[in-house]
Amino acid sequence: MLVPIIAADKQLYAQISRLFTCDQDAAAVEARETAARFDPVWVGSHQGAIEYISYQMPPLMVIDFSDPAIAGFDLIERVASDPWLNNGGILALYEASADGERIAELKQSNLLFSLQRQEVARQLPTVLRVIRENRQILIQRAMQSDLLSTLTGFFTLGMDLLLVPCYANLVANYLFNMSFVDVQEKSRIALALTEMLTNAIEHGNCEITAQEKTQVLESGARIQDLITERIKRPGIATRTVFFGYEIGADRSTFVIRDQGRGFDWRSHLRPADEGDVFSLHGRGILLAARCVAEMDYNEAGNEVTLGVRHRQNASNAMPSAFRNSETVTVAPDDVVCRQGEESSSVFYVAEGEFRVLIDGRVVATINPSDILVGEMSFLLDQRRSATVIANTPGRLIRISKEEFIDGIKAQPYYAIFLAKLLAQRLWRRDNRT
Numbered sequence: 001m002l003v004p005i006i007a008a009d010k011q012l013y014a015q016i017s018r019l020f021t022c023d024q025d026a027a028a029v030e031a032r033e034t035a036a037r038f039d040p041v042w043v044g045s046h047q048g049a050i051e052y053i054s055y056q057m058p059p060l061m062v063i064d065f066s067d068p069a070i071a072g073f074d075l076i077e078r079v080a081s082d083p084w085l086n087n088g089g090i091l092a093l094y095e096a097s098a099d100g101e102r103i104a105e106l107k108q109s110n111l112l113f114s115l116q117r118q119e120v121a122r123q124l125p126t127v128l129r130v131i132r133e134n135r136q137i138l139i140q141r142a143m144q145s146d147l148l149s150t151l152t153g154f155f156t157l158g159m160d161l162l163l164v165p166c167y168a169n170l171v172a173n174y175l176f177n178m179s180f181v182d183v184q185e186k187s188r189i190a191l192a193l194t195e196m197l198t199n200a201i202e203h204g205n206c207e208i209t210a211q212e213k214t215q216v217l218e219s220g221a222r223i224q225d226l227i228t229e230r231i232k233r234p235g236i237a238t239r240t241v242f243f244g245y246e247i248g249a250d251r252s253t254f255v256i257r258d259q260g261r262g263f264d265w266r267s268h269l270r271p272a273d274e275g276d277v278f279s280l281h282g283r284g285i286l287l288a289a290r291c292v293a294e295m296d297y298n299e300a301g302n303e304v305t306l307g308v309r310h311r312q313n314a315s316n317a318m319p320s321a322f323r324n325s326e327t328v329t330v331a332p333d334d335v336v337c338r339q340g341e342e343s344s345s346v347f348y349v350a351e352g353e354f355r356v357l358i359d360g361r362v363v364a365t366i367n368p369s370d371i372l373v374g375e376m377s378f379l380l381d382q383r384r385s386a387t388v389i390a391n392t393p394g395r396l397i398r399i400s401k402e403e404f405i406d407g408i409k410a411q412p413y414y415a416i417f418l419a420k421l422l423a424q425r426l427w428r429r430d431n432r433t
Helices: 010-031 046-056 072-080 097-104 117-133 161-177 183-205 210-218 223-230 274-278 283-291 375-380 401-410 413-432
Strands: 002-006 039-043 060-064 089-094 111-116 151-157 241-247 251-257 294-297 303-309 326-330 335-337 345-351 354-358 361-366 387-390 394-400
Touching: 002 010, 002 046, 010 039, 010 117, 039 046, 046 072, 046 413, 060 072, 089 097, 089 117, 089 161, 097 111, 111 117, 111 161, 117 161, 151 161, 151 183, 161 183, 161 223, 161 241, 161 251, 183 210, 183 223, 183 241, 183 251, 183 283, 183 303, 210 223, 345 375, 375 413, 394 401, 401 413
Parallel strands: 002 039, 002 060, 060 089, 089 111
Antiparallel strands: 151 241, 241 251, 251 303, 294 303, 326 394, 335 387, 345 394, 354 361, 354 387
16 A cells, blocks of 8 residues: 655655664564555655546555645645545644644544654654554445444554553544535534543553542643553553444444443433533543443443444535536435436435345345445446435435536546545455455
8 A cells, every 4th residue: 555655854764664664574474464564655745636636546645734835734634625525534743742743633533542742753664553453444435334344353452651541533534525424513423432432441451530630631631641551560561452333334332341340330421410511520521422322331340332323324425526416316216327218417416225136126226425426327328237225314415427427527537536436336346255
């Protein structure tokens, strides 16, 4: 996988390149798969970054937000303005703390992790290993709907709190890019997972009491420093946190389990009043409970299960070049197009679920994660090869050939996106066969 390093500073690029190489060689040899490789590519200007992202649509990118020549915030605004560009996970570098706070507020972007430039050598190799081990989640609009009814996996976390957002964002971004949740729900899920993983490390594995945490925070010290001290105790250093996920079509389930002794979780889920959510102790549990549909602890209190309901036929964000095209609203059993009729348009799937029939037999189901319907006959000037009927209420964008060609002229990367989409569908067909 080619990973653009978007930074004007060649020394920074050289440093990151060495970290990429040193980190992955042993892992790639051990795994014996070239797909595990992350190969850095230097992109040294703002305009060069726009062109690279537009034509390569990388699953992962590193952006130096501290460099005015890169203008990282303007770059992200440009990328986030069009959902067909906003696919890649972002590792953000910064120097000033104000930039770090601003990066954390980038709700629309697929931010995975942010780190200060002086921490690159220490943190980046670990972050890359986390991403590489779970790189299937980086494939936005993944092939889950065709090849897998449920995506399952797990992470094993150590005692570094700084890495917790990376794990949470990997999962939340996946749900967002699969159109399972909207941007507000994505933020709430990432918050809930971050809080629960943090609790598992701090209070579960490290057995840090609420009083101890209060004393550390009031003294101005970092909680990570207390964790570093605590893991010197026998038996604590080897503890890990299990973070499992099961992502289906309608809901997702997350299990977070530490190796501590547990706690009285019931008392934290029954606040005396609404103001308790802002109290220092138990705040994370209350926030998490309000961000997900379900929260269940085991009896001991060292395992929590979070449930998230997906939005039914969640809406796709419309590509900018086609926002003025005709919107078609459908009800269940409405016919979108019929097998054998002439094809003069392609449909962008904004909302809803649709069944595809050939000679009266259902052969596939289409939803927003499939993005387009009717593209083959549209591109080949052939008659429709299938009938498409709505299963649920839905919304489609009808795009004429003239509008599509004009869109490609205005945004040439649309042609690259379409080519990749068709290649993925051919790959899926071959794998089903």
